[in-house]
Amino acid sequence: MQDLQNYLNYLDTASEDVKDHHAITSRLGEMAVQLTEAGDHENARLARIEQEVVAASKQLDKGVGYQISGTRKDEQGVEHEFGWPDTSGYGAAEYAYVQQRYRASPNLYLKSEYGLFLYLRKQLRTNEEVRDLAATLFRLGSSYIDKHRVAGERAHYALHAIEVLRKAFQLANTRKNDAGVAELLRAIVDYLVGLHTSWPLESRSTLLVLASITRLFTEYYRSLNSPAQADALLEQDWHGVHQLAQTYRHGAIELAAEAAELAVKARRERERWLTFQAQQLEALAQEAEAQHNMTAVTFTERALRIYRQVKDQPNSQRLEQEYQRLRTRFALTQTRTQMPDEATRALMEYIDEVVRTKDAEGILTELCLTPMFHSLDKVSEAAQAQRDSFMDMLPKSLEDKHGNTVQTFYTEEEKEQFQFLNTYSLLAQLSTQTLVKLMLEAFKAGKLTDAAIEAFLQRSWLGEPRMVESSGQQTQTSPLRLIMSGIRLLFQELEAWRQDPDYEPDFIASTDSLTLKVEYLLRYICVRLNMPTFKMREGSEVTMEKLLDELLADLKGKLEEEDRFFIKFFLSEKAGYNLRNRVAHGLMDDDEYGVENVFLVLTMILKLASYEFRAVVV
DSSP: OHHHHHHHHHHHHSOOOGGGHHHHHHHHHHHHHHHHHTTOHHHHHHHHHHHHHHHSEEETTTEEEOSEEEEEEOTTSOEEEEEESOOTTOOHHHHHHHHHHHHHOOOHHHHHHHHHHHHHTTOOOSHHHHHHHHHHHHHHHHHHHHHHHHHOGGGOHHHHHHHHHHHHHHHHHTTTTSHHHHHHHHHHHHHHHHHHHTOOTTSTTHHHHHHHHHHHHHHTGGGSSOHHHHHHHHHHHHHHHHHHHTTOHHHHHHHHHHHHHHHHHTTOOOHHHHHHHHHHHHHHHHHHHHTTOTHHHHHHHHHHHHHHHTTOHHHHHHHHHHHHHHHHHSOOOOOOOOOOHHHHHHHHHHHHHHHHHOOHHHHHHHHHHOTTSOOHHHHHHHHHHTTTSGGGGSOEEEEOTTSOEEEEEOSHHHHHHHHHHHHHHHHHHHHHHHHHHHHHHHHHTTOSOHHHHHHHHHTSGGGSOEEEEETTEEEEEOHHHHHHHHHHHHHHHHHHHHHOTTOOOOOHHHHHHHHHHHHHHHHHHHHHTTOOOEEEOTTSSOEEEOOHHHHHHHTBTTBOHHHHHHHHHHHTOTTSOOHHHHHHTTOOOGGGOOHHHHHHHHHHHHHHHTOOOOOOOO
16 A cells, blocks of 8 residues: 555656656556555556556547557357446446545646546536536646746647646536626636737647637637637637748648638628638649649649638639649559459350350340449448548548549548459449450350340330320330330441451440430339439429439339449449449540440340339239
């Protein structure tokens, strides 16, 4: 007991603080082990309580948590979180001990750790108790600022000070209706505003301090003691962004964004902050272009959006021209996977066997099944296995070939979706090569022809006439005729290519035709399933046809999910090939119309034709 008491007495009177956190918890853990080995279980337990209370994570919005955590499965396969230190079993005896230490210790760091633990476990409840804890945190944060001024940037006391002062502010703000707490809150606000407005701007911690305090008072604007304080914060931020722009443009943009939000709350001019951000983004774009870095396109796009937001017509027009120039200058990268020699041999053996052993109908059936593509479950497993890298924590964005940002992924769910789509895309590269090679070899063998495909489709529901009603009159139409026009064009070009190896086949018309016919078939399937293909726009009397993605969403559970996702990925997914939109909106150039695209949409048509419609008796 004497060793433990001596160590606690030392801590109470020493200058130990957050910088000594690891040393303190390690020493307490060692003492708990030593006391246990000596048979002093009572004091070993006290040492362990000291260690656990100091080590535990304490956040006002999340409560007491683990310092180290993980998950494990029980016998039923259900995942449960576990971690250290686990203080969930604490009872009256443990809380009484921590209360005694909280009242007795003069060390501000330890006192704040004990106090936060008790508060988050609802052991400090009265306004007076909360005020005392907030005051302790206030004094601790102020002492860290003093230490920062003495120790300098490398000690990182400014970071710890901001964290503690924010907790002091938030804690006092929860009980601001009490006169004593309100008085303390005003003092904390005055201190934070004074710290912000007097902070030396050449300091390396300028962004941290100014942005953190600005963000705090944007969130709790009504806590400021006067409008003049908001003006003082904004004035210092204005000086701060210009200082940061000399050495760290990204930081200047970040601080300007925070200040813009505070300006909105204070009903002050926001445009100057937005314009400043746009100017810094332009400067970043110029620096990136000088280094032949394609991020110049992204920076210019962001600047252009801001100029449009503030309705700066001259700069918007100027940046539009600059954006157009940059996005055509930089070639956007595409990832291609080289097939290993072993995989190439296995691929050729598979293709040779299919072409040699199957007739035309057998080959078409093989194409409907697309066994060369990985199942969605396999893709999901592969995607999950790759989710451990640091890059997966970052936001993702997709750009088209012109450099336009077409989709972003920010939330955890969106980033998981991006990982899945990216994995499917990588795996689909090899699968698509296999599909194209199989179709070409089958064509060369005379087993994949337009006549064979027409016969296959004729036996499907596509071979049946379709009755279409328009303006009260019924007309008989032929879906097969609509489809075969593009297929015949495709095989005419393939035949010309076979006859003359130097001939450059033209797949433009067949690709355009068949791509749009897939949407026609999906819409027709919905009709046959008595599913509406139109929607009413909310708030108006306008009725319009559903978009492709809406049709695919409606068909979830009606089509095999592997087929539905295959069509969606290659036809409309922005992270995929997005063929339908690229064709329909004129976004494809002539050099993008290879045999791969037209074979993919032909495969979609074969897949859809392989379904059967049966009447269900209810």
